[in-house]
Amino acid sequence: MNCIGSRAKLVDKSHSSIFMKIPLHLFNTLSRTKENFLPLKKVVTLYNCGPTVYHDQHIGNFRTAMSVDLLKRTLLLFGYSVKHITNITDVGHLTNDAEDTGEDKVQLGARREGLTAKQVARKYEKLYKEDVASLGVISPSKWTRATEHIAAQIDLIKKLERGGYTYRTADGIYFDSSKDENYGKLAGLKSVKLQAGIRVDLGEKKNPSDFALWKFAAKGVDRQMEWKSPWGVGFPGWHIECSAMAMKYLGETIDIHAGGIDLIPVHHTNEIAQAECATHKQFVRFWMHSAFVIEGEEKMSKSKGNVKTMTWIRENGFSPLDYRYLTLQTHYRKELSVTIDSLTAAKTAFAQIRNFVIDAPRGGKIIADKYIKFTESLSDDLNAPRALATLWEVLGGGASDADKRATIIKFDDALGLGLAKAKRAKVVIPTTVKKLMTAREKARKNKDWTASDTLRDEIRALGFEIKDTPQGQTIEPVL
Numbered sequence: 001m002n003c004i005g006s007r008a009k010l011v012d013k014s015h016s017s018i019f020m021k022i023p024l025h026l027f028n029t030l031s032r033t034k035e036n037f038l039p040l041k042k043v044v045t046l047y048n049c050g051p052t053v054y055h056d057q058h059i060g061n062f063r064t065a066m067s068v069d070l071l072k073r074t075l076l077l078f079g080y081s082v083k084h085i086t087n088i089t090d091v092g093h094l095t096n097d098a099e100d101t102g103e104d105k106v107q108l109g110a111r112r113e114g115l116t117a118k119q120v121a122r123k124y125e126k127l128y129k130e131d132v133a134s135l136g137v138i139s140p141s142k143w144t145r146a147t148e149h150i151a152a153q154i155d156l157i158k159k160l161e162r163g164g165y166t167y168r169t170a171d172g173i174y175f176d177s178s179k180d181e182n183y184g185k186l187a188g189l190k191s192v193k194l195q196a197g198i199r200v201d202l203g204e205k206k207n208p209s210d211f212a213l214w215k216f217a218a219k220g221v222d223r224q225m226e227w228k229s230p231w232g233v234g235f236p237g238w239h240i241e242c243s244a245m246a247m248k249y250l251g252e253t254i255d256i257h258a259g260g261i262d263l264i265p266v267h268h269t270n271e272i273a274q275a276e277c278a279t280h281k282q283f284v285r286f287w288m289h290s291a292f293v294i295e296g297e298e299k300m301s302k303s304k305g306n307v308k309t310m311t312w313i314r315e316n317g318f319s320p321l322d323y324r325y326l327t328l329q330t331h332y333r334k335e336l337s338v339t340i341d342s343l344t345a346a347k348t349a350f351a352q353i354r355n356f357v358i359d360a361p362r363g364g365k366i367i368a369d370k371y372i373k374f375t376e377s378l379s380d381d382l383n384a385p386r387a388l389a390t391l392w393e394v395l396g397g398g399a400s401d402a403d404k405r406a407t408i409i410k411f412d413d414a415l416g417l418g419l420a421k422a423k424r425a426k427v428v429i430p431t432t433v434k435k436l437m438t439a440r441e442k443a444r445k446n447k448d449w450t451a452s453d454t455l456r457d458e459i460r461a462l463g464f465e466i467k468d469t470p471q472g473q474t475i476e477p478v479l
């Protein structure tokens with residue numbers, strides 16, 4: 001069965017931007033090319049997959065949130081209104097999402113912290129929202145919680161059942177991916193039938209890529225999050241919430257759906273299958289995915305034990321906006337290396353811009369040609385590194401400081417670095433620097449001047465200058 005009736009038609013709704021002549025090009029994962037973006041209707045509809053709230057988020061998730069924010073700010077810069085939905089996955093999904101097995105994640109978090117599943121979900125939702133706000137991310141038009149949309153998810157499963165896309169096993173209602181001719185188009189997956197040749201333990205699943213729409217409550221397992229459904233008491237599968245909530249608030253065909261690239265092969269592939277088989281319309285016109293965060297050359301992952309959180313960023317003396325500046329230096333589709341060194345370099349560069357904006361006189365005019373150049377960079381699939389280069393051209397150019405400031409503040413509508421409200425940052429000495437200072441004090445007591453000098457260099461590399469006074473060491477940032 002072909003789940004899409006016809007491709008959604010492109011409607012050119014002209015908008016009131018002075019940049020109407022600059023077409024906006026976005027890379028669409030579906031076509032693997034940059035396409036000219038125009039919204040289907042006047043308001044751009046945007047959905048992105050939000051956090052699963054059972055522990056601290058990885059800085060990679062925040063990179064994705066900032067990439068979506070750059071996209072949204074660029075759309076606003078181009079004169080569009082944006083209706084934006086982000087979901088909160090507060091249903092306890094299983095630790096092995098791809099195979100619909102394992103333990104309930106939220107419940108695992110609850111047990112770890114001595115809280116109820118709901119308390120743990122609300123705790124991490126609050127932390128997530130505070131973190132994204134500190135990173136300058138504009139709130140979505142609405143945050144939607146999966147637990148508050150169970151009825152919409154059940155309705156969507158019922159539609160799929162009526163269409164003949166589902167089957168029942170002992171543990172749940174499954175989506176039959178072999179019924180969808182287009183299954184896997186986003187990821188370029190081979191046909192379901194070919195995959196079925198792979199020897200995997202399918203259990204009662206008919207095809208390896210089939211997935212749970214509704215899981216039954218297992219007997220003898222105490223779960224705090226369960227709901228009644230036409231198929232029995234249980235809980236929704238992980239993927240159904242996004243299709244259901246995206247369509248409820250944004251319509252059956254939405255303009256842009258965004259997320260991290262890790263979501264392409266399973267989660268987004270399944271979102272498309274569920275939505276398009278239920279409506280026979282194209283679900284999403286533009287799929288946009290941001291790349292991973294790495295540490296040097298290494299991928300950050302739980303198994304490697306090098307997963308970093310916003311707490312790690314702060315503990316090392318960086319502000320959330322230092323991290324935002326760092327993410328802007330790399331294109332969103334390229335891997336971003338986050339290390340103390342890359343953060344230190346970003347912090348130094350960002351402080352230079354911020355200090356200029358704080359000190360420069362107000363009341364200047366926007367430098368038009370630079371603004372157009374800046375916008376053109378963003379129009380080319382959100383090329384933030386090139387847009388930043390234009391900012392530095394402005395900073396080093398011959399215009400008056402007032403005009404430079406006005407131009408940079410205007411750029412910041414898209415960059416989101418909070419420059420208009422910037423204040424001189426209080427100097428925070430990172431723990432790593434403090435430790436080096438203690439080591440250096442010891443070295444000096446032992447008259448080990450070589451070690452003392454090496455430590456001074458290490459401290460300097462982290463952005464701080466040591467001075468020796470009769471009262472001991474003093475330290476200040478090299479900015």
Ligand SMILES: [Zn+2]
Pocket residue numbers: 048049050242267271
């Ligand atoms: Zn999703």
